[in-house]
Amino acid sequence: MYLTEKEQKMLDGEEGYAVKKSMQILVALGDIYGAERLIKVGSVQVAGVSYHNLGDAGLEFLNELAKDGKVKVLTTLNPAGMDLENWKNLGISEEFAEKQNMVIDAFEKMGILISCTCTPYLIGNLPRYGEHIAWSESSAVTFANSVIGAKTNREGGPSALAAAFVGKTPCYGLHLDENRVPDIHVHVNAALTKLSDWGALGYSIGKKAENKIPYITGIKDAELDELKSFCASVVTYGAKPLFYMQGITPGSEKHPPPKEKVTIENKDIKEAYENINDEVTDIDLVCIGCPHCSIKEIAEIAELLKDKKISPSTEFWVATSRFAKQIADKRGYTEMIERAGGKFACDTCMAVAPLKGRFRSVATTSAKGCYYSRQNSMKTKMGSIEECVEAAVTGKWS
Ligand code: F3S
Secondary structure (H helix, E strand, C coil): CCCCHHHHHHHCCCCCHHHHHHHHHHHHHHHHHCCCCEEECCEEEECCCCHHHHHHHHHHHHHHHHCCCCCCCEEEECCECCCCCCCHHHCCCHHHHHHHHHHHHHHHHCCCECCCCCCHHHCCCCCCCCCECEEECHHHHHHHHHHHCCECCCECHHHHHHHHHHCEEECCHHHCHHHCCCCEEEEEECCCCCHHHHHHHHHHHHHHHCCCCEEEECCCCCCHHHHHHHHHHHHHCCCCCCCEECCCCCCHHHCCCCCCEEEEEHHHHHHHHHHHCCCCCECCEEEEEEEEECHHHHHHHHHHCCCCCCCCCCEEEEEECHHHHHHHHHHCHHHHHHHCCCEEEECECCCCCCCCCCCCEEEECCHHHHHHHHHCCCEEEECCHHHHHHHHHHCECC
């Protein structure tokens, strides 16, 4: 990969350890994927924040970089393993909290915004159309590429961090227009009546697209929360982190529908629910907010919980960004949810919090949430916000 004089000096260590290490990572990636050069990025989203996933080796790696590393561009963080303020309320141990706080301290030292959300585009890290960025976290990457029209590969934690220290990323993959051409036409001929149907649709398209870029037709309208849910699901279950939705996402007008065509019918949506849902009736945990809840979703949950009480056998979590929670505090939604017995899980989520062994079953609106909960040995149920609230109130899935 060609390096400018300045980049070569960074690689030689002129700007210190963190930049040298970052350049080594970026050059290695560039060589593997055949990048010709590095390109500037407008922002970075760093995943790999939970101590649960990092362990002591990861913490040590971050502390080394934090000694002299400072980010050069706007850099935001993915969810951590706990609510940074209210972790005790979520049953997190002192030992875990101590380690998680050390991870956060390291990121803070690097100049990263301690945003701890997978919806950075809702809290101020909003790239422009066509902008090159280096984001990790699959749902956010898919949203940025598809709904916003920015350009990013699906970075891992270390490569995103490296891009933040250098302000650049190797130009390959989805940074190149020739790799952003859709290669499978998916016609949707199915009714989508509730939020979780978008997760089911993502499941079906992800399975049929098999690492291709879908060009989706047949959808007349899509709200932001629906697209957010779809992005998380379609990439989790198999597609590339980019799709086009005719008339809805930018760039779809530039491409004709590809020749290879598949259709999604109502039976496919039904089949997706059958595959995502397990045989289980008693629900231990209800978690809404994968990806993190928008303020609109929080308002809906608060309204549904009015005059209701969460079952003593169930925990009810609203996973969201601290920013959205602050708005919820002001609008009275927090009080409404907490009065009913619900809890806010800010800064964290059902996939990265240390939940294994604590809950046997979970109900959620999210297909991606079900995928990761199964990895935490939980039985899963996916449904609408109403169905999830009902499960939290009765302790049962009906
Ligand atoms: Fe976000 Fe966690 Fe879901 S990072 S997309 S809430 S698994």
